Amino acid sequence: MDSASKKFAERLRAAMAAAGYEAKPSVLEREFNLHYMGKPMTLHGVRRWLLGESLPRQDKLEALALWLGVSPQTLRYGAEIENQVRAKQKRWDEGIGYQEREVFEAFLKLPVAQRKVVREVILAFVKADKAG
Numbered sequence: 001m002d003s004a005s006k007k008f009a010e011r012l013r014a015a016m017a018a019a020g021y022e023a024k025p026s027v028l029e030r031e032f033n034l035h036y037m038g039k040p041m042t043l044h045g046v047r048r049w050l051l052g053e054s055l056p057r058q059d060k061l062e063a064l065a066l067w068l069g070v071s072p073q074t075l076r077y078g079a080e081i082e083n084q085v086r087a088k089q090k091r092w093d094e095g096i097g098y099q100e101r102e103v104f105e106a107f108l109k110l111p112v113a114q115r116k117v118v119r120e121v122i123l124a125f126v127k128a129d130k131a132g
Contacts, residue, residue, distance in 0.1 A: 004055070005053060006052035007078060008052065008075070009051060011076075011078060012049060012050060012064070012075065015064075015068040015069075015070050016068065018068075023050060024050075025043050026043065028046040028050060029041060029042070029043045029045075029046045032060075032063065032067065035063050035066065036063040038059060038060075038063075041060070061076055
């Protein structure tokens with residue numbers, strides 16, 4: 001079995017419990033089909049989700065997420081990746097002042113050949129700083 005499917009199953013069971021539902025196939029089948037406007041899922045199909053044997057398609061994942069009150073990304077991939085992305089974005093949002101942003105904007109307006117030269121100069125400064 002795919003470890004991504006197993007991790008999804010763990011997150012699905014945890015989301016169901018957090019929302020006040022038993023993580024049982026019969027409960028998942030009933031509640032999912034009440035919240036999904038497409039073709040109903042079978043007991044066997046939702047059981048495979050809970051056991052980590054398969055993953056839902058995107059439209060079904062979105063319905064699960066809405067019903068359980070979690071983001072589709074968190075349900076499918078977990079909060080760890082989302083937190084890492086937020087932390088990286090926070091570093092850029094909080095760690096860079098107006099002057100640096102102005103320099104980045106100017107850099108992006110340069111032709112590719114000039115950007116390459118500027119990049120090499122910056123990397124040379126970093127290398128010299130580490131050596132010193």
